[in-house]
Amino acid sequence: MDSKKLALACRKFADDKKAENLVVLDVRKLSSVTDFFVIVSATSEPHMRAIAEEISEKNREKNGERPRAVDGTLRASWMVIDYVDVIVHIMRSDLRSHYDLEGLWGDAPRVVPRAPRARKKPTASDSAPAGL
Numbered sequence: 001m002d003s004k005k006l007a008l009a010c011r012k013f014a015d016d017k018k019a020e021n022l023v024v025l026d027v028r029k030l031s032s033v034t035d036f037f038v039i040v041s042a043t044s045e046p047h048m049r050a051i052a053e054e055i056s057e058k059n060r061e062k063n064g065e066r067p068r069a070v071d072g073t074l075r076a077s078w079m080v081i082d083y084v085d086v087i088v089h090i091m092r093s094d095l096r097s098h099y100d101l102e103g104l105w106g107d108a109p110r111v112v113p114r115a116p117r118a119r120k121k122p123t124a125s126d127s128a129p130a131g132l
Contacts, residue, residue, distance in 0.1 A: 001063050003085035007036035008113050010081075010088050013058045014040045017051045020093070023102060024111040035085040036111070039101055041093045045075070051090050052079050059083070 001009075007024050015022055019040035028035045042048035052070070059065040065083060072079040077092040078099075089101060 001065055003035040004111065006059070006063065006065060006083060007038050007086045007111065009059060009063060010038045010055050010083075010086060011040075011113065013055045014038070014051050014088070014090070016058075017047070017054045019047075019051050019090070021096070024113075025102070025105050025108040026111050027105055027108045030105065030108055034087045036087070037101065037105065037108070038086060038088040039096070040088070040090055041096050042090055043093070045077075048077070048079060048090050048092070052081060055081055055088060055090075 004026075011022050011024050019042060021039075021041045023037075023039045025037040025039070026035070027037055040051065042051055056067060056070070059067075067081045068084050069082045070079065071082070077095045079090045081088040081090070091099070
């Protein structure tokens with residue numbers, strides 16, 4: 001799977017579990033270690049666990065992707081899911097502001113997911129028989 005698509009999938013799965021302050025950084029021009037960082041905040045240890053499980057399980061089910069490694073603990077308030085070309089950081093908000101990964105990688109462009117196309121809502125005239 002393309003690394004950008006994987007990063008956006010990780011972001012979506014985190015969003016599905018109500019992760020906060022979701023950021024995807026494109027570090028391809030700045031790092032030889034990975035292509036993208038996905039950084040999200042969790043409000044508690046159970047929330048962090050739910051986000052990590054959702055990302056891991058959904059990527060395995062839907063994309064056939066398994067992390068190379070998962071590091072960190074809930075008690076440490078920072079978990080990392082390493083997909084080689086995409087590294088996901090799940091952190092409690094206080095720890096996130098302390099380490100300020102976005103500031104550290106401030107030169108990296110943010111990747112913004114495309115908004116889904118709005119579907120046209122049917123109107124009464126759409127369903128009226130022709131000629132009326």
